[in-house]
Amino acid sequence: AQSVTQLGSHVSVSEGALVLLRCNYSSSVPPYLFWYVQYPNQGLQLLLKYTSAATLVKGINGFEAEFKKSETSFHLTKPSAHMSDAAEYFCAVSSGYSSASKIIFGSGTRLSIRP
């Protein structure tokens, strides 16, 4: 069964530093991979989505993610962190290609930004 693993429940970086949040999926290439973000006291919103059209996906707020089939990975990056990036980030995967597909989430990574 499809699943996702997020390495590191908490990541802390300095303002202006590179952000790297790790996500690996478990098995065959899924139809969709997602990153969602949850800012403090807010609901979850879509950051970006992989659809197989391109391996490098650009999202909102300067984030991007690269799909690497050989590594079964979909890591999220941002070249320069801002204080406003502090949030919880969730990687998610679609379980299959049929209408009986569900979205499975990783355990989340809390990103903190140091001034």
Added chain:
Amino acid sequence: GAGVSQSPSNKVTEKGKDVELRCDPISGHTALYWYRQSLGQGLEFLIYFQGNSAPDKSGLPSDRFSAERTGGSVSTLTIQRTQQEDSAVYLCASSFEAGNTIYFGEGSWLTVV
């Protein structure tokens, strides 16, 4: 509607009472999902609907939990005989098709005392 609407936004209930949480998905979305987010935890999948049927109920924690969807629209998650460990934020989400991008509501924060 414009977005996924959930009610109540906050609910405090006594242990042993039943609660109902309601979700009104985005108009036209055929798939509807329920997740649970406990303090400091990730998103735990509970159940999802495609139309009015639930292909996957595997995430429901116990038989005290049930959900239904009527008219391919509104869904209700019912928790019977609530326990303190049921305290969490219950998130509803919907999508145009199952397995594709889902859009979340603001959640229903449940506290069992």
